[in-house]
Amino acid sequence: MxxxxxxxxxxxxxxxxxxxxxxxxxxxxxxxxxxxxxxxxxxxxxxxxxxxxxxxxxxxxxxxxxxxxxxxxxxxxxxxxxxxxxxxxxxxxxxxxxxxxxxxxxxxxxxxxxxxxxxxxxxxxxxxxxxxxxxxxxxxxxxxxxxxxxxxxxxxxxxxxxxxVGCGQIVKILNNITVMMTVNALSEVLTIGRRAGVDGRELFNALSQGSADSFVLRNHGLKSLVPDSFPEKVFPVDYAIKDAALALSLARAGGFEPHIATYTHDMLCKTRDAGFAPNYHPAVIQLIDGRAGAPRG
Missing domain, CATH: 3.40.50.720 (NAD(P)-binding Rossmann-like Domain)
Structure with a gap:
């Protein structure tokens, strides 16, 4: 060129x-x-x-x-x-x-x-x-x-x-679905810990010092899930659904039906339907821990 x-x-x-x-x-x-x-x-x-x-x-x-x-x-x-x-x-x-x-x-x-x-x-x-x-x-x-x-x-x-061409997209899509699946897993872990009587921040700080550590735990977990902070205009649920759907499309094109990615996509859709479409996608915890569930009319 x-x-x-x-x-x-x-x-x-x-x-x-x-x-x-x-x-x-x-x-x-x-x-x-x-x-x-x-x-x-x-x-x-x-x-x-x-x-x-x-x-x-x-x-x-x-x-x-x-x-x-x-x-x-x-x-x-x-x-x-x-x-x-x-x-x-x-x-x-x-x-x-x-x-x-x-x-x-x-x-x-x-x-x-x-x-x-x-x-x-x-x-x-x-x-x-x-x-x-x-x-x-x-x-x-x-x-x-x-x-x-x-x-x-x-x-x-x-x-x-x-x-x-296209390989950059493949890696990015799989990066994003990995993040979203990890957010769902952390949401379940946080819910279990809180109901068992452990402070959420102390729990995630402890996990960050062991083999469960990850960027998603330290970023999405400690900065969003623990303080319940899901602002708008920060990679909203709608965008996350789009990227999760792209991952599912890639999987099906290869003849594979993923279970965890499908569950993650479904939970994000329920989060959108409950009224959180513009919020930062870790808002999914509110559906996972049962605080929100019925779509807002």
């Missing part, structure tokens, strides 16, 4: 705004930005981003366009608009968490139009997005991945090439 001189970024949400701001500050290149939120555009523009009037304008101005969107539905729609740009970008990098089969189909469609495609979904927290310390799992041609590795490093401290 010839030298990249301009960048585009579409999707300035909870994660994307901070990822884009890091690109603006660190890449040394012009970054053309677009989002449906004027407030998010204004914040990134203040940091040096260049506000574009449309998706097509981003595509025409940028050699490479990065996407951070809710799902493959939005990714496909945005890519259709970018295809209409004159000239179209030379590469699109999807940093969303997206369906694997549809990601690969989209990559083939873009390749037919002469546009390279790389999937590079991100893991870790919103604070990691702010600090530029995300974990980025990447799928795509090795040469194309190397061409953008420096830009990915502006947003993440750990960038791992996992294989061909």
């Amino acid at each position: 010839t030298q990249i001189k301009t960048i585009g970024f579409v999707g300035l949400g909870v994660m994307g705004e901070h990822m884009c701001a890091n690109l603006v500050r660190k890449s040394g290149l012009p970054v053309h930005i677009f989002d449906r939120s004027p407030e998010a555009i204004a914040r990134v523009a203040e940091a040096g981003g260049i506000a574009a009037p449309s998706l097509e304008a981003v595509g025409a101005a940028a050699d490479v366009v990065f996407l951070s969107l809710p799902s493959i539905d939005q990714v496909e729609t945005v890519c259709e608009s970018l295809l209409q740009a004159a000239p179209a970008p030379r590469m699109i990098v999807d940093m969303s968490t997206s369906d694997v089969a549809r990601t690969r189909a989209l990559a083939a469609r873009l390749a037919a139009a002469g546009i390279a495609f790389v999937d590079a979904p991100v893991a870790r927290t919103r604070e990691a997005a702010v600090q530029g310390t995300l974990f980025i799992t990447v799928g795509g041609d090795a040469g194309e991945v190397e061409a953008i590795r420096g830009f990915l490093a502006c947003m993440g401290s750990d960038v791992l090439h996992c294989g061909a």
